[in-house]
Amino acid sequence: MDLTATTADLAGAAADVARLLPTRVFDPVLAGLVLRADGHGVELAGSDREHAVRLTRPATVHVDGAVVVPAKPLADTLRSLEDPQVRLVVEGSRLAVRTSTARFALPLLDLASHPGIPPPPPEVGSLPARTLTSALVPVSGAASKDDALPMFTGVRLHGAGGRLELIATDRYRMAFASLPWVPTGELDVLAPAVVLAEASRQPDRDAEVAVHADADRIALSWAGGSVSTALLAAPFPDDRVRKLLEAVIDSTVLVEADVLAGAVRRAVPYAGPHGSVTLQVDDGELRVRGSDPQNGESEESIKATIDGNRVTKTFQARYLADALRAFSGRRVELRIQDGLRSTVLTSQAGDDGVELTYLVVPLRTVS
Numbered sequence: 001m002d003l004t005a006t007t008a009d010l011a012g013a014a015a016d017v018a019r020l021l022p023t024r025v026f027d028p029v030l031a032g033l034v035l036r037a038d039g040h041g042v043e044l045a046g047s048d049r050e051h052a053v054r055l056t057r058p059a060t061v062h063v064d065g066a067v068v069v070p071a072k073p074l075a076d077t078l079r080s081l082e083d084p085q086v087r088l089v090v091e092g093s094r095l096a097v098r099t100s101t102a103r104f105a106l107p108l109l110d111l112a113s114h115p116g117i118p119p120p121p122p123e124v125g126s127l128p129a130r131t132l133t134s135a136l137v138p139v140s141g142a143a144s145k146d147d148a149l150p151m152f153t154g155v156r157l158h159g160a161g162g163r164l165e166l167i168a169t170d171r172y173r174m175a176f177a178s179l180p181w182v183p184t185g186e187l188d189v190l191a192p193a194v195v196l197a198e199a200s201r202q203p204d205r206d207a208e209v210a211v212h213a214d215a216d217r218i219a220l221s222w223a224g225g226s227v228s229t230a231l232l233a234a235p236f237p238d239d240r241v242r243k244l245l246e247a248v249i250d251s252t253v254l255v256e257a258d259v260l261a262g263a264v265r266r267a268v269p270y271a272g273p274h275g276s277v278t279l280q281v282d283d284g285e286l287r288v289r290g291s292d293p294q295n296g297e298s299e300e301s302i303k304a305t306i307d308g309n310r311v312t313k314t315f316q317a318r319y320l321a322d323a324l325r326a327f328s329g330r331r332v333e334l335r336i337q338d339g340l341r342s343t344v345l346t347s348q349a350g351d352d353g354v355e356l357t358y359l360v361v362p363l364r365t366v367s
Contacts, residue, residue: 001035001037001063001064001065001066001067001088001089001090001095002037002061002062002063002065002087002088002089002090003037003042003059003060003061003062003063003087003088003089004059004060004062004085004086004087004088005042005057005058005059005060005085005086005088006057006058006084006085006086007078007081007083007084007085007086007099008084009057009058010042010044010057010059010078010086010088011075011078011079011081013044013055013057014033014044014071014074014075014078014079015075015078015079016053016055016202017033017044017045017046017053017055017071017075018033018046018071018072018074018075019198020046020051020053020195020198020199020227021033021046021047021048021051021053021071027113028070028109029068029109029110029113029114030047030048030049030114030115031048031070031071031072032046032068032069032070032071032109032114033045033046033068033069033070033071033074033075034046034066034067034068034111034114034117035066035067035068035069035088035095036065036066037059037061037063037064037065037066038061038064039061039064040056041056041057041058041059041061042056042057042058042059042061042088043055043056043057044056044057045117046071046117047114047115047116047117047118048115049115050229050230051195051227051228051229051230052117052118052226052227052228052229053117053199053225053226053227053228054117054225054226054227055202055224055225056224056225057224062089063089065090066111067090067095067108067109067111068108068109068110068111068114069095069106069107069108069109070106070107070109073106074095074097074106077097077104077106078097081097081099081102083099083100083101085099086098086099087099090108091105093107093108094106094107094108095107095108118217118228120210120212120217120219120221120226120228121212121213121214121216121217121218121219121228122185122212122213122214123184123185123210123211123212124159124183124184124185124186124187124211124212124213125159125164125181125182125183125184125185125187125210125211126181126182126184126208126209126210126211127164127179127180127181127182127208127209127211128205128206128207128208128209128352129200129203129204129205129206129207129208129209129222130205130206130352131179131180131181131352131353131354132179132200132209132220133200133201133205134179134350134352134354135164135166135177135179135354135356136155136166136177136196136197136200137197137200137201138175138177138325138326138356138358139155139166139167139168139175139176139177139193139326139356140155140168140193140194140196140197141168141175141197141322141325141326142168142169142170142173142174142175142322142358143155143168143169143170143193143194144169144170144171145170146170150232150233151190151232151233152169152170152171153192153193153194153232154168154190154191154192154193154232154233155167155168155190155191155192155193155196156168156188156189156190156235157187157188157189157190157191157211157213157218158187158188158235159181159183159185159186159187159188160178161183162180162181162182162183163178163179163180163181164178164179164180164181164183164187164211165177165178166178166179168193172316172319172360172361173319173322173323173342173358173359173360173361174342174358174359175323175326175356175357175358175359176356176357176358176359177354177355177356177357178354178355179352179353179354179355180353181211185213187211187213188235189213189218189231189235190231190232190233190234190235191218191229191231191232192229192230192232195227195229196218196220196229198227199220199227199229200220202220202222202225202227203220203222203223203224203225204222207222207223208222208223209221209222210222212228213231215231216230216231217229217230217231218231248337248338248341249308249335249336249337250308250309250311250336250337250338251281251306251307251308251309251310251311251336252306252307252308252333252334252335252336253279253281253286253304253305253306253333253334253336254304254305254307254331254332254333254334255286255302255303255304255305255331255332255334256302256331256332257324257327257328257329257330257331257332257347258324258328258329259302259303260286260288260302260324260332261321261324261325261328263288263300263302264277264288264317264320264321264324265321266288266298266300267288267289267290267298267300267317268290268317268321269290269292269295269298270290270291270292270295270296270297270298271290271292271317272290272291272292272293272295273292274316274363275316275317275318276290276314276315276316276317276363277289277290277314277315277317277320278290278291278312278313278314278315279312279313279314279315279334280310280311280312281304281306281308281309281310281311281312281336282301282306282310283306283310284303284304284305284306285301285302285303285304285306286301286302286304286306287299287300287301288300288301288302290317308336311336311338313336313343313362314362314363315343315360315361315362315363316360316363319360319361320360323345323358323360324345326345326356326358327345327347327356327358330347330348330350331347331348332345332346332347333345333346333347340361340362342359342360342361342362343359343360343361343362344357344358344359345357345358345359345360346358
């Protein structure tokens with residue numbers, strides 16, 4: 001194999017493949033990056049039997065071929081290069097990375113023992129990349145990071161006619177999004193949130209993304225790439241999830257999400273050992289308070305449109321900040337419920353047609 005390509009193109013693709021592959025595996029081939037060059041350019045791919053990624057980049061191919069090399073060393077080497085062009089050429093048992101002034105050599109791994117890159121399952125629908133990303137990234141943020149409870153590390157994707165519904169929860173918060181798509185099949189799966197969110201960032205925002213799924217795998221594909229992953233357990237029970245979205249409102253607060261997020265961020269140094277901030281609903285304003293016996297206290301008032309009772313709620317600051325980040329650039333409506341019921345954050349659909357709802361459980365109620 002022998003090819004010349006733009007350094008930035010290869011470096012970005014290699015980094016994306018390496019990020020989706022494990023760094024600690026018993027078989028080093030599973031942490032390897034597959035390079036396959038032919039007349040169409042160069043394909044960078046990887047698979048650890050659970051996840052698989054395939055990205056294509058333009059290249060001038062002098063000699064066709066395929067090799068496997070350690071993913072992270074190749075990505076780190078390409079990222080550090082300053083030359084605009086780079087040449088990759090097989091030299092014996094090494095892949096040489098050459099520029100006008102330098103040469104680096106990586107060991108070749110056994111291509112024959114690599115599991116290969118599985119093809120995507122059947123296509124079940126499609127939608128613009130920007131629409132998918134604007135919904136999937138904030139929803140996946142509500143999923144748990146604790147692998148001991150794999151069900152809560154996933155995002156449920158459910159096709160409901162011309163709308164695609166996304167749901168994730170870690171039991172203390174929940175995010176729900178409904179977005180337009182063009183269905184070509186049925187979809188109701190639970191997929192790893194981190195992998196899907198990372199995959200949705202890969203295509204250009206103007207690209208069209210196809211969603212593929214069967215009983216075992218889900219994949220996203222676009223012109224120039226694809227990412228697939230194994231599914232998790234059965235999806236969340238639909239009726240239980242929908243009951244959480246039925247708010248019995250005690251007070252409604254309409255406020256600029258970025259303004260409230262800034263106030264929450266400034267209260268964090270005073271959030272105390274439990275990392276909590278308090279929202280107090282008053283006439284025409286929302287007060288954000290923090291209190292810490294060691295560091296002192298803070299209080300900030302922001303303008304808001306209030307409808308309903310005066311109420312005070314305390315939240316985990318990082319959960320509230322994550323929820324507000326999902327509504328950046330919009331006015332957000334806080335639907336506050338009585339007692340320890342979740343506070344519902346929502347806003348009008350944007351130009352992309354995405355309807356987003358976020359639920360955050362209060363820590364306690366203050367009378």
